[in-house]
Amino acid sequence: MVNPDIMIHGEITGYILAKMLECESIYTRQDIADYAMLGVLHDIGLYRNETHEQLFILENYDVWAHSIYGYLFLKYLSPMEEKADIILYHHLDYRLYNKVQNKYLKITSYLNIADKMDTFMHMQKGDIDPNYFKEYRDLTFSGQALDLFYKAEAKFKIIAKLRDGSYRLELMNILAARIFSEDQKKRFLQMLIYTIDFRSVHTVDHTMATTAFAREIANCMRLPSIDQQHLYYGALLHDVGKLAVPIEILESPRRLNDEEMRIMKTHVEITEDILTGVVNDAIVKIASRHHEKLDGTGYPRGLRGEELTLTQRIIAVADIISALHGKRSYKDSMPAEKIKQILREDANNSKICKKVVDCALRNYNTIMLNFEKEQRETMKMYLTIKNQYEAIYEQFKEFG
Structure with a gap:
């Protein structure tokens, strides 16, 4: 951390x-x-x-x-x-x-x-x-x-x-x-998230994907602008608690064992601790409830559907899509039809919000096209920083 x-x-x-x-x-x-x-x-x-x-x-x-x-x-x-x-x-x-x-x-x-x-x-x-x-x-x-x-x-x-x-x-x-301005605030926040996540390319990719999917779903569902703003910041900050998770767990080349998963799960409560009193309470709850389920089987609080707002339900779905779509060393990106199947099953089993899932599935192709365009720009910027770092470092050797 x-x-x-x-x-x-x-x-x-x-x-x-x-x-x-x-x-x-x-x-x-x-x-x-x-x-x-x-x-x-x-x-x-x-x-x-x-x-x-x-x-x-x-x-x-x-x-x-x-x-x-x-x-x-x-x-x-x-x-x-x-x-x-x-x-x-x-x-x-x-x-x-x-x-x-x-x-x-x-x-x-x-x-x-x-x-x-x-x-x-x-x-x-x-x-x-x-x-x-x-x-x-x-x-x-x-x-x-x-x-x-x-x-x-x-x-x-x-x-x-x-x-x-x-x-x-x-x-x-x-x-x-x-x-x-609101745009400048967003850029500062994005910078901090990128900076903190820079040690883990997978965390960068997942954070940006979750934010993009949440934004696209909220837009399709025509949420009020204030809710969309809260959702954007909540999604961007939802994994900030991973600051406290060791890099060897974040970048594990294999699936996590039970103890590693226990440590990984602590990031949600740490996220809440970090954000409480710093940002709007609605943003804190969006960020810290992305692993809750409608049937009470989620974590860390085991909240049920009536306790979860629409924005909190959206980030839960966006986080799942991001995790399934993301590529890791031990798994490929999941095919679209498989992702859709899992979303439907979770919605039918009252794990996640059916209304949100229906919207995501209806607009799935558009959501993915917009995300992939954004992802290319993100990775381009990521590689630019990496490459420029190496070039500048060589030049600065003369300064000792």
Whole structure:
């Protein structure tokens, strides 16, 4: 699963960067919110790692791997693609800045010092040794960025707020200044899902397929727009709990044994825990009820039909179609007629909603055509990121 230290480090780095920019008094609240968001996400390239190593090791061992992945995730998946270079170069030594072209080098230098400050404070148990920064001034990092940090620290008491945790509420207020459109919100969410799922191509494919099938069925059933929106986000987030499932289970080359299946099933309750209080309750329930059955034989709660809304019934059907249609190392994609047969049997046995199944079957060919087109684009993007990572990594070897 994602190392929680990475996420906390992102919060702290984003907060430090925001206070440095605020101290300069030349940026708008929205500018500061944008850059704070970049600070929070600056190590998003590490989310794909299956590791629990200490943050210092992750931040200082092969820094280009996570910097390049983070850059590519921002460039291709987020609404902040223009500023992705900041992430790419955030570990570049200041003395090498003349070797790169980046119109955001000043912000990059600020992010670099904010990043180093949190990492260094962890190493020094919260205390900063000024001699370290004097020694590497204008070599490893920008002297001007360092001076700005000390100015911001004197003005805003950054370190004290980091120690007592009060920075979190302040950071939330800073980020709240940025108003995102619905499309931008979707892109951010998709980026996070892709990033987290990037360690498992099967999870990426299944998440995107479930989301596409749920959207198509909801559209065919002419659900109100608010229900379609909730269903979209619920489907996109329905397997986020797999963050806590070991990669060897997610990518198993064979069918799971009983113990592995028990571990896999925990992802549903973990999904609910992660999302509760973060997104709309309707979205939480859609995401966390995709394995429930109308007859009460599903999991984790064993809910029955009268307790499941139409959107929750739709995601259950979409998830099944995705699982049956998906190809794994131990099974091929199931033929359309076999998928339809299983759906009919489950509907007739009161496992899943007959109304939803009837709609899916009537529109099956159209649903699949639309999904396969979307799938080609998804896999194309996935391979583009993989290939560009390798090319950029080769170029960055000269930086050491």
